[in-house]
Amino acid sequence: MAKTGVWKHGLCGCFDNLGICIITYFVPCVTFGQTAQGLGKSCVLHGCLFLLPIVDCVVGTQQRGQIRGLRGIPGSAVKDCCTFCWCSLCAIVQQAQEMEHIKKEGGGIAGGTTVVITTTTTTTTKETEVKAEPYDEKQPLDSQEMDRD
Numbered sequence: 001m002a003k004t005g006v007w008k009h010g011l012c013g014c015f016d017n018l019g020i021c022i023i024t025y026f027v028p029c030v031t032f033g034q035t036a037q038g039l040g041k042s043c044v045l046h047g048c049l050f051l052l053p054i055v056d057c058v059v060g061t062q063q064r065g066q067i068r069g070l071r072g073i074p075g076s077a078v079k080d081c082c083t084f085c086w087c088s089l090c091a092i093v094q095q096a097q098e099m100e101h102i103k104k105e106g107g108g109i110a111g112g113t114t115v116v117i118t119t120t121t122t123t124t125t126k127e128t129e130v131k132a133e134p135y136d137e138k139q140p141l142d143s144q145e146m147d148r149d
Helices: 018-026 028-038 043-049 055-071 077-086 088-105 141-148
Strands: none
Touching: 018 028, 018 088, 028 043, 028 055, 028 088, 043 055, 055 077, 055 088, 077 088
């Protein structure tokens, strides 16, 4: 059965957490990076990616989709993209507030979900056939080696 969740704060619920709202207004890349860190990604990298036009919309859409997936919130990538591109500051605040709820409830990547990374290595063995020549006790070893050359 599919989860059907809802956002804990509306898109215009910026003032529900005044601290997040003020930080996002002045330095949105910090809030964006912190939310990414809560999802198990690099805070610094995502904060810097937010500063790049077009890239910010792509990464913001992915981040929003990942939070929706964790919470079971219905939606689509198109809606996420439109929301992030046209209301980016409100979307960043909403996502940060949702991440706070995820952390409090102990879910998501930040809340302690175990991520297992499995690596598989393939080794190839090379078989070499060596033909042994019979050892002649009458001939010294050095002369046998010279005969082969």
